[in-house]
Structures are given as structure tokens and as C-alpha cells.
Amino acid sequence: MQNQTGGVVLDQGHIFGFTSGKKSWICQNLKTGEDVWSERRKLREGSILYADKHFYLYEEQTGTLVLIEANTKEWVEKGRFTIPKRSQQNLPSGKIWTHPVISHGKLYLRDQELLFCFNVAKN
Numbered sequence: 001m002q003n004q005t006g007g008v009v010l011d012q013g014h015i016f017g018f019t020s021g022k023k024s025w026i027c028q029n030l031k032t033g034e035d036v037w038s039e040r041r042k043l044r045e046g047s048i049l050y051a052d053k054h055f056y057l058y059e060e061q062t063g064t065l066v067l068i069e070a071n072t073k074e075w076v077e078k079g080r081f082t083i084p085k086r087s088q089q090n091l092p093s094g095k096i097w098t099h100p101v102i103s104h105g106k107l108y109l110r111d112q113e114l115l116f117c118f119n120v121a122k123n
Helices: none
Strands: 008-011 014-019 024-029 035-039 046-051 054-059 064-069 077-082 101-103 106-111 114-119
Touching: 008 046, 014 046, 046 101
Parallel strands: none
Antiparallel strands: 008 014, 014 024, 024 035, 046 054, 054 064, 064 077, 101 106, 106 114
């Protein structure tokens, strides 16, 4: 996996993240290095967070967040949305390189000077 800024997560003996070499999100067997699944059309490059058996994937171009199952068989999408506003402080080629954070049931997403908070706690 050729990961530049988005990080990777180890779960169930597999690593999950975005590989720049293949320009796709992948699930890779840690021991063998074999790609188990990959997805390149549903979301571009970004950062990853794991919580409650799910991955939060935060796309660096548009601020889209996608929730998928932590699944070693396939990409199973559970939902998506885009942050309501983008930073005006970005350079024309500016990207969102911050990682999503969850604390006390709240999801925090940042784009430069803007910080968004969403309640993701289970009821």
C-alpha cells in the first residue's frame, strides 16, 4: 500500500486505507500483502477513521464523508454526506488533509478554519 497522508487502519488481520499507487481504497491482507477488495469509483483519496466496526472515509477534494462497514469481503456503504461549507482560506489547489475525529459520540470534521461537529452516538 502506498499511502501518503490519509493513514491506514489495521483490523481483523487486514489493513484498510487509500493507496496512491492504484488510486483506490483497499482492504489488504497484512500477512500476504494481497488486495482483498478495492474501490476506486465511489470516493477519491482521503483519510480514514475506525469506530464501532465502521470506517469513516473523509475525501480530501470535496469534504465528502462516507461510512462503510469494517468488512474484509467487500465495500459496504452505510451512508454519505458532504460538509456544508468549504474553507475560503484554501489555495486553488487546497485539499482537506485533516483526519476525522470521534470523541464522546461526536464526529469532528475540519477544513482549515472551519470545524463541524455531528452527533454519531448510538441511541
